[in-house]
Amino acid sequence: MNRPEPPHAIVLCGAQRFDPTLGRAVRALGLDGPVALVTAGFQEREAEDQDIRAELGGTVENLRLHARADEAFAADAELRAAHRERQGALRHKQDFYRIRLEHALEAQHVVSQRRAPAAILAEEHEASLAEIRQLDAYHLGQCSRIHRAFETAVQPFERPAIARHRDELARILAASSLLVLAGGHVATLLNRLRLFGVAELCPGKPVAGFSGGAMVLCERVVLFHDSPPQGPGAAEVLDHGLGLCPGYVALPQPEMRLRLDDAERVSVMARRFAPARVLALPSGAAVTLEQGRATRVEGALLLTGDGTSVPFGPKGGA
Amino acid sequence: MTQRLAIHTLVESRPDAAAIDAWMAGRRFPVVEGSRVTFVYRGEVDAVALRHWIYALETRRALERVAGTDLYYLVMDVPPRSRVEYKFEIERGGAQEWILDPLNPNRARDPFGSNSVLQAEGYEVPDWTRHDPRARPGTLEPMTVRSAAFGGERAVQLYLPARLRRSRRYPLLVVHDGRDYLEYAGMKVVLDNLIHRLELPDLIVAFTSSPEREREYADDPAHGRFLTEELVPQLGARYPLVDQPQARALMGASFGAVASFSTAWHHPGFWGRLLLQSGSFAFTDIGRANRFGPMFDRVVALVNAFREAPSAVSERVFVCCGVYEKLIYENRSLVPLLDETGMQVRFVESRDGHNWEHWRDRLREGLSWLFPGPLMMVYE
Known part of the structure; x- marks a missing residue:
């Protein structure tokens, strides 16, 4: 699939449960009209969207992508089987990528503990990062290949089980002034958005995402947790995102997931995904981007190559 | 001073x-x-x-x-x-x-x-071992498994996650000494809590028990056949299980760890995950006499055979042992051999002994190592 036309305005927000910012940021866009809402990341709880409706105010229509996918799979067994096979292949690829990635990150950590002349250390740091970036790129390439094979073989948009829903979605989106993506299970969210080609149905339309919804708007979806129970967390690329917010990587819930006082981890995260800017979006954060420039910022942090996190500025820089 | x-x-x-x-x-x-x-x-x-x-x-x-x-x-x-x-x-x-x-x-x-x-100072009972009213409880259901390997039937307790859906597929964990894990390690509460915290995926757990564990768990081939060729297919006929090695785990403590390892050893490539707690992995470097006595003779034969020609019997193995246990030497000796086979191995030592609460305390890191939950996937 081709990259869809970028939105006129993009809003990236942190988690909304305790310090909501979505309504304020969206109202600041001055839009008029209904809002199309995606809560597919909530999976079976997709319909539990009352808090978001209250935060947005006005007319909100939930696109019900999770339920629509269930209906499509029930109606089209071939689609369901092919989809399940693709998901299995993606999981396998993620597992193998993770095996290599953990070793590469461990090597980077070992290198960073060594003492050597500064010039040599700088070269070796860069070589370690290049290896990690290469793994990320290889994994993304594998994901693309698997998606292309699925789309070529299955032609999902041509199948009545999907086309019927796409027609309805196109009508709803055409009448909406804004698309809002809620968070939740980020792989499910991305999967359902891709299944129905939602981004392609609303070219140029302003879009807002919070938490996991902000992650999928970026070019790459980066999964991260510095302290999971199973040991040191290795941030990993899940897949291509929707690509509507190029040049940024969104990391919501940093207060729970990131050790921002760990300079080495912060530095690796920032440098690994450069030249994209790595934004930490704590609760209470909201960033509005218009024509690629940040025009309104609340509470977001920019991770830097020197291992610090600094307030992200309204001019798009630190 | x-x-x-x-x-x-x-x-x-x-x-x-x-x-x-x-x-x-x-x-x-x-x-x-x-x-x-x-x-x-x-x-x-x-x-x-x-x-x-x-x-x-x-x-x-x-x-x-x-x-x-x-x-x-x-x-x-x-x-x-x-x-x-x-x-x-x-x-x-x-x-x-x-x-x-x-x-x-x-x-x-x-x-x-x-x-x-x-x-001692610094030890705290982990909060995830205590009942959490926010965690939706899974259910325990009895199941009878027909067994030609043992002759007759075996009773199994099944843990089913709170949100079991027929349209999804679930990983399977088989627990040795299941009654004791439920009774003395509070494992149902632990599963409820870890699933609620997204540290474990929804999974189906078969709590098995043996009427003669010293015999059946000590590398009895019938035991491996029972689990691999009878329990799993009969479970798979009733519940939606992921039919892949990485979604099948065996676990146990002491002789239960030996039974887990033995089952994987006799069915390589079938069980992709092992959790071995304070395993009774007795071995000898020369001769057959071991320091644990005749009850361990078959275990010694198994472990000696593995030590002689280590091979990847699984994909991912979590090993833990208390440093106050007699078995710490055997477990420390096993880990590098497991590691050299290409299996992913994680070894954790703790200042505890050969007892059920020690094994309970290691469940979070062990189970989430075998089956990482959707914590990395969910951003609400």
């Missing part, structure tokens, strides 16, 4: 009964002061001794009587984060009796009864 402890101050004061009452009031026992622990017993007896299961130390240590009183005490060095199960041996009128520490409310149960528990 020797640390001056509360008990020393008391003893030097030549206390009477009232002074001892005052000293004990409001105090927690055993008394933990840094890495120094004072065990205390009070009562009219002839002698008191501490009986514990720390392998590196004498298992019996006499408590000293404070002259002219009914107070006994023993000071020991116990490293931070230790958890030690113990009893007091009381001697009275020529008779001996093992009792729980009357001053210590911390108790642990096991199939043989219960023990008092010393929680």
